[in-house]
Amino acid sequence: MLEELKEKVYRANIDLVKHGLVIFTWGNVSGIDREKGLMVIKPSGVDYDVMTPDDMVVIDIRTGEKVEGKLKPSSDTPTHLALYRAWPEIGGVVHTHSTYATAWSQAGIDLPNIGTTHADYFHKAIPCTPDMTEPEVTNDYELETGNVIIKRFEDMNPMHTPGVLVKNHGPFSWGKDPHDAVHNAVVMEQVAKMAFIAYQVNPGLTMNPLLIEKHYLRKHGPGAYYGQ
């Protein structure tokens, strides 16, 4: 079932290792087949070195039940499902513990848009979620992590700013498919690193808002002209 999607999701997971975003068994990538109502996600706690496409787990998006796979799905499965249910435009979700984006998550502040590298991919600051409360952590923690992300995007377009920092935890990103979601995770890590260095060099730095609009819109606006 879904052999092509399993291969894509597997490759996207391995790409996290290739790009240095995860070690050991950290992080996870999923992809979705909206027509069939199914999600494919990596198994929980399996080392990337030994993982195969056949290890990918198929989940029913509506019920959250496993419909195929010999292994347990990622522990973050309910978070991925919450995002797919809330945002019909997305086709891939990524979670990592990449160093700089995780450091910003642990610091608990939004990652500001202070350069054109950020503005090329993320229109606004990459938001950080608020503290999770006692019932959220105790009951259905992974599902509530998704709900906290969705609430943080109440007044934001998730396709314009395709990433979030979950406070004291780490980054999640998404995209039109698993490959695109990984691409956004790689960019988020780079802009987190650049922002960290920039604030060291000049804690009083400023961003020209004209550049944010120019760079975001020339790639993603109605008259986009970047690339071929």
Ligand SMILES: O=C(CO)[C@@H](O)[C@H](O)COP(=O)(O)O
């Ligand atoms: O956030 C965490 C752990 O804090 C997880 O994302 C792990 O990093 C990967 O878990 P599995 O996907 O292997 O269950």
